[in-house]
Amino acid sequence: MTEFVYQCSTCGRTYKRDEVRYLCPACSKEYKPGMPLVGVLSARFDYAAIRKRFKKTSPDWNLFSAVEPKYYPPYPAGNTPFFKSAALGEKFGFANLWLKNDGLNPSGSLKDRASFLVVAEAKRIREKSIVTASTGNAASALAAVCAAAGRQAVILVPKTAPKAKLVQMLLYGARVIPVNGTYDDAFRLSLEYTACKGGLNRNTAYHPLTIEGKKTVGLEIFAQNSFKAPDAILVPVGDGVIIGGAYKAFYDLKAAGLIARLPRFICVQAERSSAIHRYIETGRYQNASNPATIADSISVSIPSNAHMARTAVLESGGFSVTVTDGEILAGQRDLAQKTGIFAEPAAAATVAALKKLQKSKLLGRNEQIVLLITGHGLKDIEAALKNIRIPPSVEPTMKGLNAGAGAAVHRRSRV
Numbered sequence: 555m556t557e558f559v560y561q562c563s564t565c566g567r568t569y570k571r572d573e574v575r576y577l578c579p580a581c582s583k584e585y586k587p588g589m590p591l592v593g594v595l596s597a598r599f600d601y602a603a604i605r606k607r608f609k610k611t612s613p614d615w616n617l618f619s620a621v622e623p624k625y626y627p628p629y630p631a632g633n634t635p636f637f638k639s640a641a642l643g644e645k646f647g648f649a650n651l652w653l654k655n656d657g658l659n660p661s662g663s664l665k666d667r668a669s670f671l672v673v674a675e676a677k678r679i680r681e682k683s684i685v686t687a688s689t690g691n692a693a694s695a696l697a698a699v700c701a702a703a704g705r706q707a708v709i710l711v712p713k714t715a716p717k718a719k720l721v722q723m724l725l726y727g728a729r730v731i732p733v734n735g736t737y738d739d740a741f742r743l744s745l746e747y748t749a750c751k752g753g754l755n756r757n758t759a760y761h762p763l764t765i766e767g768k769k770t771v772g773l774e775i776f777a778q779n780s781f782k783a784p785d786a787i788l789v790p791v792g793d794g795v796i797i798g799g800a801y802k803a804f805y806d807l808k809a810a811g812l813i814a815r816l817p818r819f820i821c822v823q824a825e826r827s828s829a830i831h832r833y834i835e836t837g838r839y840q841n842a843s844n845p846a847t848i849a850d851s852i853s854v855s856i857p858s859n860a861h862m863a864r865t866a867v868l869e870s871g872g873f874s875v876t877v878t879d880g881e882i883l884a885g886q887r888d889l890a891q892k893t894g895i896f897a898e899p900a901a902a903a904t905v906a907a908l909k910k911l912q913k914s915k916l917l918g919r920n921e922q923i924v925l926l927i928t929g930h931g932l933k934d935i936e937a938a939l940k941n942i943r944i945p946p947s948v949e950p951t952m953k954g955l956n957a958g959a960g961a962a963v964h965r966r967s968r969v
């Protein structure tokens with residue numbers, strides 16, 4: 555760990571580490587449920603110290619961490635594969651396309667990174683229970699990390715969350731409270747819950763270490779890419795914390811003198827859940843009125859980290875795109891069939907965006923482009939079932955196979 559202060563992303567005031575817990579006390583007076591968070595805090599490190607102590611020959615990534623390693627839970631989050639996919643790149647005409655497969659985290663999504671750091675913080679400040687509202691993945695991740703750390707997870711999720719995600723959190727032993735309402739309702743209720751009953755609130759962006767935790771995905775991309783920043787990173791965006799965190803990684807690296815320029819951050823949203831997209835395009839913020847999308851992990855009406863997400867895109871010279879559910883499902887199929895990666899719909903939105911951008915000038919043919927694959931496909935097979943047809947069965951004889959539907963499948967696969 556390196557010394558740091560918290561800086562308010564709205565007013566710029568700074569606070570000592572233990573002086574604040576969630577939002578900037580000055581700005582959060584302006585916050586009312588029903589709007590994006592104001593006064594979200596960002597850790598500002600002693601970058602001169604990092605610059606002096608960081609060595610590429612034996613990199614100490616803990617220098618970029620906001621919690622001392624002695625508090626880390628015994629839970630191996632991160633260190634996910636980063637690799638080039640020539641086949642997927644070729645399909646869309648990009649010569650240098652790379653994937654960061656964060657679906658291979660222990661609980662199956664990038665959310666493990668945020669839960670890991672917040673649970674470490676809970677140990678440091680001796681909070682026994684950690685509370686979160688979630689569309690599903692943040693909760694499964696929190697439940698898993700709490701299980702490993704011997705702490706209690708309390709979870710508020712919309713009752714419509716995909717079954718596999720509910721199964722995960724219950725099996726890990728969390729206290730799960732399904733909410734008759736949307737994710738945004740659960741978010742508001744969880745703030746009231748910790749205000750009344752205590753515990754550490756892990757709501758995304760509300761707790762500043764969710765951003766710092768997600769930052770590690772950017773640090774890993776930098777390390778795995780031979781200590782270079784790629785040209786562009788496509789990120790599926792719901793609340794805007796993954797994009798804010800990945801941006802923060804490169805912000806820190808630049809501040810520490812390790813890179814000269816930031817990668818461009820490309821915000822990818824579902825067409826009907828696109829409050830941040832519209833905010834970036836128009837400069838005016840408005841909630842998404844009905845954020846219905848098959849990509850449940852990026853379905854949000856009032857994105858908590860809208861302001862920081864917009865900053866990440868604008869400051870990095872990036873841009874924003876939206877994709878439809880049909881395009882997301884096609885992206886899920888393309889990714890599976892060209893790379894062998896089964897991603898949940900939110901994660902596959904990046905593939906849909908890439909396809910949409912193949913004819914535009916916004917991404918160069920030879921630029922190094924990274925798709926952030928944020929969650930595993932087995933988390934929501936109901937969605938994937940819309941993509942495929944399970945063939946009818948045949949009698950277990952060659953005669954039956956030749957006569958039945960299997961024959962048609964066989965003939966088709968030979969051409």
Ligand SMILES: *Cc1c(COP(=O)(O)O)cnc(C)c1O
Nearest residue numbers: 691792793794795796851928929
């Ligand atoms: C949470 C999540 C996202 C979106 O992250 P935000 O921080 O809410 O923008 C994207 N994909 C998956 C799989 C997620 O779980």
Ligand SMILES: [Zn+2]
Nearest residue numbers: 562565578581
């Ligand atoms: Zn402030």
